[in-house]
Every structure is written in structure tokens, then in C-alpha cells.
Amino acid sequence: MPPLEEVIIIGSGWAGSTLATSLDETKYTIxxxxxxxxxxxxxxxxxxxxxxxxxxxxETPIRHTSKKIKFVKAQVEDIDFKAKAVNCIPAFVDLPVKDFVLSYDIVVIAPGSTNNTFNTPGVAEHAVFLRNAKDAMKIASRIQDCFEKASIPGLTEAQQRSLLHFVIVGAGPTGVEVSSELSDLFATSYAALYPHLKPYVSIAVHDVANQVLSGFDTKLQDYAMSSFTKRNVEVLTRSHIERVEKDCLCTKENGKINAGLVIWATGNKSTALVDSLAVKKTPRNPRILTDSFLRVYTPSSELLHGVYAIGDAADVEDARLPTTAEVACQKAKYLAKLLNGKVEEEFRYQQAAIVAYLGQNDGVVSGKKDYSGRQAWIAWRSKNFLWTRTWRQKVLIVIGWALDLVTGRAIAPR
Ligand SMILES: Cc1cc2nc3c(=O)[nH]c(=O)nc-3n(C[C@H](O)[C@H](O)[C@H](O)COP(=O)(O)OP(=O)(O)OC[C@H]3O[C@@H](n4cnc5c(N)ncnc54)[C@H](O)[C@@H]3O)c2cc1C
Structure with a gap:
């Protein structure tokens, strides 16, 4: 039997993991x-x-019990397309090996994107992001700290209000969902556990744009705006954040605003790896430009043999696809079929529904068909269920819903 071809996948996000689990292990070493x-x-x-x-x-581990996937915990620093090798640095600083090289027959570049701070001073140090489970845990524990701090005797009402002011920067789907989940949490579990603080809690969403949920239809944007009013969430559009400090943020329009927690959800920028690669890229906020078979070009528009790019890190020529998990998964599944020899035609994105939760069992759905209200909330919950991949996780999702109804939400990391 001829040796299996070596496929290297860079990145363990939606794109990388979907591809890894869909590739044919009898054809490739993954x-x-x-x-x-x-x-x-x-x-x-x-x-x-x-x-x-x-x-x-x-989150789910990339090491798979039923699939033969090799995993290397490291950062790819560079790709030598001529030598067909990737240069890596281990994700550990205490090893005798400081760097190493792995050879490939096929390389798939899927390092995603990273948080865009727009070079705003203080964001990296004082705001929190929401990209992974660690970030989610940090937010949960910071929220609880704010309530405990505000419960310390001797604080003035103004100090309590400052500690319990929660700011979300970015009114895209992520920022809107965070604000909605926060208002649900504060109206239920926190209201029951900290009734003395209820009047001092406030949430504000800031965005430089003049509307929320850009990418959604105007009617749905207006619907989302009215839902914020119902939930007492302040929305500050055309708000320019100049700086984030330990206990506050400074905006061009409103000056200094005290806050217990600032959650930064303003969108994506390219990773250091994508910035450094000598390949053809999109002009603004660079993404790797691929042809419709997801193959990567040199800067002079020649196709690189055995080099593909998927996920947030890449866009297809003339397609301008959004940076979503939907797109990442569709591309990964397509590429697996292409490499497995199960498809010969070009990649075409199948428009999927985009759902945003608005709190109080309300939501908006855009994409194939636009709708809002309870039906949209049910669509959002169904999507939550479908995103998970194992039965264990699906059962735990349903348990989460049931516990929310019976005992309320958990208020800090367990
Ligand atoms: C809070 C939040 C909510 C979202 N909700 C939705 C939603 O409801 N629906 C939807 O469709 N999309 C949603 N998205 C967007 C979606 O998560 C992204 O589009 C998706 O994660 C992109 O997948 P990816 O594999 O390209 O990148 P990622 O998932 O970001 O994964 C990239 C991986 O590459 C690794 N990596 C980075 N650099 C290197 C390197 N140099 N070497 C090796 N590895 C590297 C990273 O560590 C990571 O493991 C949401 C995003 C966020 C942050």
C-alpha cells in the first residue's frame, strides 16, 4: 500500500475541527x-x-477517541510553500525544544481571526473578550465579583452604581446576545440573590455605527432596538471609545463612564500568521483569498499546489462571505469531500439562517426568511442544540434549560 498523504491543518476552531473529523483516515494522515x-x-x-x-x-477536545487525528499543541509561525513544511513553536515555554518543522503534502490554513481592539488604549489590559470557554468563565466570575464588591458595607450609592454598570462594546450579534443574556441573568438569579442591589444594576451597549445588528434587515434592527428599551438596556450608537481604564471607559461623546466590567465584542482582525504569509489576500482587514475550490494563490495569482484556506482566515474570490461558524463549517465539509474524492464541482455557500437572541425569550432571525419574537427564540435554542456534536453535550444542554426553569441560572464558575 502506498504511504498515506500527510495533511496538516492549522487551527482547531470550527473550520479545522470540522475538516479533521470529516477527512478520510484511510487516505490521509491528519x-x-x-x-x-x-x-x-x-x-x-x-x-x-x-x-x-x-x-x-x-468546548470539545480536538483529540478524538474514534478518529485517528494527531494533535500538536503549537503555534505555526510560518509556512515554507517551496519546501512544503510548516515552522512551529510549541505552546509551552518550559521545553528543551524551542521550535520544530513538520512536512506536508497538503496544508489547510484555518487560524481564524482575532479580537479587533482598533488599537484602543487599555482594551487588552482592562476589557474582557469572549472567544472561548476561559473567557466565558472569566466574565461569569467578574460579574459575581462586581456584585460582591457592591455588597461591601460603607460604599456610597454612586460607587455601587459604578460597580454594577456593565458595558458591552459592539452591537453586532455577539454584543447583542451578551447584553440579552446579562439582562436575563440580572432579572432572575441575581435579582433573587442580591435584591438590595437591584435598583443599581445597569447595562449599556456602545457601538460606533448608527444602528445595532448590522447585516440584519432594518425592520429587525428596529425590533431589536425596541427590545432593548423593554429590558432597560441603554444603547449608545455613534459612540467612539477612546480608552478603557481599570474601572471606566472614556468616550468621545460622553467622556468618562464608570463601569464594573467592559466586554469587548467589536469584531475580528487577521491573525499574525495570516498577516505574515506571502499569499494573495483581500484588500481590507486581510483574509486569504482563495479560488472557488478553496485553493490559495501566490501574490502574483498563481495557484499554490496542495495549499487550501478555510474559516474566518479566508474568503472566496468574488464571494465576500461573512466570518461565521456556518461558513467555516460549510467550507470545511466541502473541502473534506473534495479531498476525499467525493465532489468535483466548486464550493457554493448555502445561505443559512442568522439568529440573534434578544432576551426574555425573544429573538430575530435573518438569512433565508426574516422573523422575530418567540418563534425566533425557539429557532435560536434549536440552533444551540444543533451546534453541539456529542450526545452527552446535547443532554447537558437540555439539562441547562430545565435547571434554568426550575432553579434559575448558575451565578459563577463551578
Ligand atoms: C461569542 C461568539 C459568538 C458567535 N456566534 C456565532 C453564531 O451564532 N453563528 C455563527 O455562524 N458564527 C458565530 N460566531 C463566529 C464563529 O465563531 C467564527 O466564524 C468561527 O469560529 C470561525 O471558525 P475558524 O475555525 O475559522 O476560526 P476559530 O474558531 O477562531 O479557530 C481558529 C483556531 O486557530 C488557532 N490558531 C490561530 N493562530 C494559529 C497559528 N498561528 N497556528 C496554529 N493555530 C492557530 C486558534 O487557536 C483556534 O484554535 C461567533 C463568534 C463569537 C466570538
Whole structure:
């Protein structure tokens, strides 16, 4: 039997993990390289941060018991396309090996994207992001700290209000969902446990744009705006954040605003690996440009043999696809079929529904068909269920819903 071809997948996110589990192990040796040992189920993170789901179900290990996937916990620093090799640095600083090289027949570049701070001073130090289970846990524990601090005797009402002011920067689907989950959490579990603080709690969403949920239809944006008013969530559009400090943020329009927690959810920027690669890229906020078979070009538009790019890190020529898990998974499944020899035609994205939760069992759905209200909330919950991959996680999701109804949400990491 001829030796199996070596496939190296860079990244263990939605794209990398979907591809790794869909490739034919009888044809390929599959190696995933990533500094993260798990794939975060990003659509569930806001709910987990606000006590609806157990943190164990919002990520899944890349090492697979039933699939032959090799995993290397490392960062790819560079790809030598001529030598067909990737240069890596272990994700550990205390090893005698400082770097190493792995050869490939096929390389799939899927390092995703990273948080875009727009170079705003203080964001990296003082705000929190929401990308993985660790971030969700951090948010849950910071929220509880704010309530405990505000309960210390001797604080003035103004100091309590400052500690209990929660700011979300970014009014896209992630920012909107975080604000919705926070308002549900504060209206239920926290209201019951900290009744003395209820009048001092406030949530604000800031965005530089003049509307929320850009990408959704205007009617749904207006619907989302009215839901914020119902839930007492302040929305500050056209708000320019100039700086984030330990206990506050400074905006061009409103000056200094005290806050107990600032959650930064303003979108994506390219990773250091994508920035450094000499390949053809999209002009703004660079993503690797591929042809419709997801193959990567040199800067002079020649196809690189055996090099593919998928997920947030890449876009298909003339397609302008959004950076979503839907797109990442569809591309990964397509590429697996292509490499497994099960498909010959080009990749075409099948438009999927985009769902955003608005709190109080309300939501909006866009994409194939636009709708809002309770039906949209049911669609959102069904999607939560479908995103998870194992039966164990699906059972735990349903348990999360049941516990929410019976005992309320968990208020801190267990
Ligand atoms: C809070 C939140 C909620 C979301 N909700 C939804 C939703 O409801 N629906 C939806 O469709 N999309 C949603 N998204 C978007 C979705 O998560 C992304 O589009 C998706 O994760 C992209 O998958 P990816 O595999 O390209 O990148 P990622 O999932 O970001 O994974 C990239 C991986 O590459 C690794 N990596 C990075 N650099 C290197 C390197 N140099 N070497 C090796 N490995 C590297 C990273 O550690 C990571 O493991 C959400 C995103 C967030 C943050």
C-alpha cells in the first residue's frame, strides 16, 4: 500500500475541527496544529458566561477517541510553500525544544481571526473578550465579583452604581446576545440573590455605527432596538471609545463612564500568521483569498499546489462571505469531500439562517426568511442544540434549560 498523504491543518476552531473529523483516515494522515486543545462552541459562549450552560459543554477536545487525528499543541509561525513544511513553536515555554518543522503534502490554513481592539488604549489590559470557554468563565466570575464588591458595607450609592454598570462594546450579534443574556441573568438569579442591589444594576451597549445588528434587515434592527428599551438596556450608537481604564471607559461623546466590567465584542482582525504569509489576500482587514475550490494563490495569482484556506482566515474570490461558524463549517465539509474524492464541482455557500437572541425569550432571525419574537427564540435554542456534536453535550444542554426553569441560572464558575 502506498504511504498515506500527510495533511496538516492549522487551527482547531470550527473550520479545522470540522475538516479533521470529516477527512478520510484511510487516505490521509491528519495532523492538527493549534495552541488550543479544544474547539469552542462560540454560539453558546454568551449563554455559558451568564449561567445557562455548564462550561464543559461549550468546548470539545480536538483529540478524538474514534478518529485517528494527531494533535500538536503549537503555534505555526510560518509556512515554507517551496519546501512544503510548516515552522512551529510549541505552546509551552518550559521545553528543551524551542521550535520544530513538520512536512506536508497538503496544508489547510484555518487560524481564524482575532479580537479587533482598533488599537484602543487599555482594551487588552482592562476589557474582557469572549472567544472561548476561559473567557466565558472569566466574565461569569467578574460579574459575581462586581456584585460582591457592591455588597461591601460603607460604599456610597454612586460607587455601587459604578460597580454594577456593565458595558458591552459592539452591537453586532455577539454584543447583542451578551447584553440579552446579562439582562436575563440580572432579572432572575441575581435579582433573587442580591435584591438590595437591584435598583443599581445597569447595562449599556456602545457601538460606533448608527444602528445595532448590522447585516440584519432594518425592520429587525428596529425590533431589536425596541427590545432593548423593554429590558432597560441603554444603547449608545455613534459612540467612539477612546480608552478603557481599570474601572471606566472614556468616550468621545460622553467622556468618562464608570463601569464594573467592559466586554469587548467589536469584531475580528487577521491573525499574525495570516498577516505574515506571502499569499494573495483581500484588500481590507486581510483574509486569504482563495479560488472557488478553496485553493490559495501566490501574490502574483498563481495557484499554490496542495495549499487550501478555510474559516474566518479566508474568503472566496468574488464571494465576500461573512466570518461565521456556518461558513467555516460549510467550507470545511466541502473541502473534506473534495479531498476525499467525493465532489468535483466548486464550493457554493448555502445561505443559512442568522439568529440573534434578544432576551426574555425573544429573538430575530435573518438569512433565508426574516422573523422575530418567540418563534425566533425557539429557532435560536434549536440552533444551540444543533451546534453541539456529542450526545452527552446535547443532554447537558437540555439539562441547562430545565435547571434554568426550575432553579434559575448558575451565578459563577463551578
Ligand atoms: C461569542 C461568539 C459568538 C458567535 N456566534 C456565532 C453564531 O451564532 N453563528 C455563527 O455562524 N458564527 C458565530 N460566531 C463566529 C464563529 O465563531 C467564527 O466564524 C468561527 O469560529 C470561525 O471558525 P475558524 O475555525 O475559522 O476560526 P476559530 O474558531 O477562531 O479557530 C481558529 C483556531 O486557530 C488557532 N490558531 C490561530 N493562530 C494559529 C497559528 N498561528 N497556528 C496554529 N493555530 C492557530 C486558534 O487557536 C483556534 O484554535 C461567533 C463568534 C463569537 C466570538
Amino acid at each position: 495532523t492538527v496544529i493549534s495552541p488550543e486543545t479544544t474547539t469552542p462552541y462560540t454560539p453558546l459562549l454568551a449563554s455559558a458566561a451568564c449561567g445557562l450552560y455548564d462550561f464543559n459543554i461549550v
